[in-house]
Amino acid sequence: MRLSRYFLPVLKENPAEAQIVSHRYMLRAGMIKQQAAGIYSWLPLGYKVLRRIERIVHEEQQRAGHIPLLMPTLQPADLWRESGRYDAYGPEMLRLKDRHEREMLYGPTNEEMVTDIFRTHVSSYKDLPLTLYHIQWKFRDETRPRFGVMRGREFLMKDGYNFDLTKEDALHAYNRHMVSYLRTYERMGLTAIPMRAASGPIGGDNTHEFLVLASTGESEVFFDDRVTALKLGNREVDYDDRAEVLGICEEFTSLYARTDETHDEAVFAAVPEAHRKVGRGIEVGQIFYFGTKYSEAMGANVVTADGARVPVEMGSHGIGVSRLLGAIIEASHDDKGIIWPEGVTPFHVGLVNLKQGDSGTDAACEGLYKALKACGLDPLYDDRDERAGAKFATMDLIGLPWRITVGPRGLDKGVVELTSRRTGESEEMSAATAVERIAAIYAAHP
Numbered sequence: 001m002r003l004s005r006y007f008l009p010v011l012k013e014n015p016a017e018a019q020i021v022s023h024r025y026m027l028r029a030g031m032i033k034q035q036a037a038g039i040y041s042w043l044p045l046g047y048k049v050l051r052r053i054e055r056i057v058h059e060e061q062q063r064a065g066h067i068p069l070l071m072p073t074l075q076p077a078d079l080w081r082e083s084g085r086y087d088a089y090g091p092e093m094l095r096l097k098d099r100h101e102r103e104m105l106y107g108p109t110n111e112e113m114v115t116d117i118f119r120t121h122v123s124s125y126k127d128l129p130l131t132l133y134h135i136q137w138k139f140r141d142e143t144r145p146r147f148g149v150m151r152g153r154e155f156l157m158k159d160g161y162n163f164d165l166t167k168e169d170a171l172h173a174y175n176r177h178m179v180s181y182l183r184t185y186e187r188m189g190l191t192a193i194p195m196r197a198a199s200g201p202i203g204g205d206n207t208h209e210f211l212v213l214a215s216t217g218e219s220e221v222f223f224d225d226r227v228t229a230l231k232l233g234n235r236e237v238d239y240d241d242r243a244e245v246l247g248i249c250e251e252f253t254s255l256y257a258r259t260d261e262t263h264d265e266a267v268f269a270a271v272p273e274a275h276r277k278v279g280r281g282i283e284v285g286q287i288f289y290f291g292t293k294y295s296e297a298m299g300a301n302v303v304t305a306d307g308a309r310v311p312v313e314m315g316s317h318g319i320g321v322s323r324l325l326g327a328i329i330e331a332s333h334d335d336k337g338i339i340w341p342e343g344v345t346p347f348h349v350g351l352v353n354l355k356q357g358d359s360g361t362d363a364a365c366e367g368l369y370k371a372l373k374a375c376g377l378d379p380l381y382d383d384r385d386e387r388a389g390a391k392f393a394t395m396d397l398i399g400l401p402w403r404i405t406v407g408p409r410g411l412d413k414g415v416v417e418l419t420s421r422r423t424g425e426s427e428e429m430s431a432a433t434a435v436e437r438i439a440a441i442y443a444a445h446p
């Protein structure tokens, strides 16, 4: 993309309404625009990151064997009467009527609807196990929408639902979700710690939240800091291997890590003092096992091998897709702007022409731009007629992890400069080497 033709409405001033750094940078970098409290338009740069995050979520869900579908945002109230949640949900639910006075709602989650799909089409144990998921907008009329996309009213969520014959099978589905979530967050450059949590209105007795440590997080967290060093890395996981999946879950949940809802001072006191940490965290996901809560209420049964009819065992599993943008920025920024991890960056590399209009630098930049694209990379070429300082400030603010700078002095020596946004370190090299380096970096972040 050529910046001169892009839509990047960068703000010079700090927006007064933004209280935390991710909100401030998302507004300043022209990623989002608020349309009403907690409701945002996703401007091109923000939309690009949102799509990258979605893609990682899809890939990791499907790697774990989960099947994508798409359910609507609007739901009939009657489905929610069956589970009893139409009345239980309260003012967080946005309720509306269509022209025939039929009661509808904008879905805050989809347990009822997916259970309805299941009961319509599945009736035999032979069709299990089954996990369906979608990435869809949700609406919750939060009392205090704030911090930009972190606590919106309309927000994008991945929500998945497992259907299994036995509790044992459903707990394997729970564990599979835990491992797939660990991999999902790691690919986004995040350390998200699974913490034992209390279950909210979704119900059930088995639940973990995934928290990204950040001083601006809304949850208070208590943990053994050795948990932050655990990594899944490039391990090949066989998601059907129950023992292997359980082993990984045990590895990631055996150290103390809890939110204030389940925190236990007595157990925490046993953590060696040097490792005992109290901090704050952002909830980026949650997994639940809730058994037959919805299947019993809504008559979602399956026939077993012995011909018995039993309610299907279920769980639900959510990732805050739009909240993740804020969480990633909270975890990765400096005083100049965002620092995107390679896995989610909106463009792979920024290309800065220090002397726009100079035939030598223009030609070198055009050559680099084409060469990067020929490698399948997505560069952002700042071809505007601006001072170098302004170009650097924009690149630093929008946070592309790599920048190639092209100027007449370097070109005389046959070099361009490759700069890491994270370390600020620059290295001179030929244009061809710079392209190879960038291609090699992203080969590790497909």
Ligand code: ATP
Pocket: 109, 140, 142, 149, 150, 151, 152, 153, 154, 155, 156, 157, 200, 283, 284, 285, 286, 318, 319, 320, 321, 322, 323
């Ligand atoms: P919270 O405790 O933050 O209100 P929740 O526990 O009610 O969230 P879940 O029902 O677990 O939310 O939804 C799954 C995920 O969706 C959460 O882990 C979070 O990342 C995200 N999420 C929930 N509410 C919002 C919101 N208002 N804005 C953005 N993301 C949200």
Ligand code: MG
Pocket: 209, 283, 285, 286
């Ligand atoms: Mg939650």
